Amino acid sequence: MNKINVEFKSGESRVNPLQACTYMLASCEVDGEQVELYSEIVVKDWCDEHGIDFEDEDFDPEEIDEDVYPVLRKEIVEQAAKYGISEDALKFWWD
Secondary structure (H helix, E strand, O other), rough: OOOOEEEEEEEOOOOOOOEEEEEEEEEEEEEEEEEEEEEEEEEEHHHOOOOOOOOOOOOOOHHHHHHHHHHHHHHHEEEEEEOOHHHHHEEEEOO
């Protein structure tokens, strides 16, 4: 069985343009329709909520990857379930 590859990347937010975010993205076909699974966390918002100094010159966005990964993963699994896609059909970056 071919698994659906779920990307784990950083880039510009779709929701808040010009803001850095970390996101997961997967595309697949369900019943002949193209489906996109997408979840993002804006880095500055995450830092503000968790007391991390986003403006610190030593801040490295990769330092929060271990914390945001499970949050994004959970959201992707929930989205996939709405389309009848099981968690086992998803191939996550760190799994």
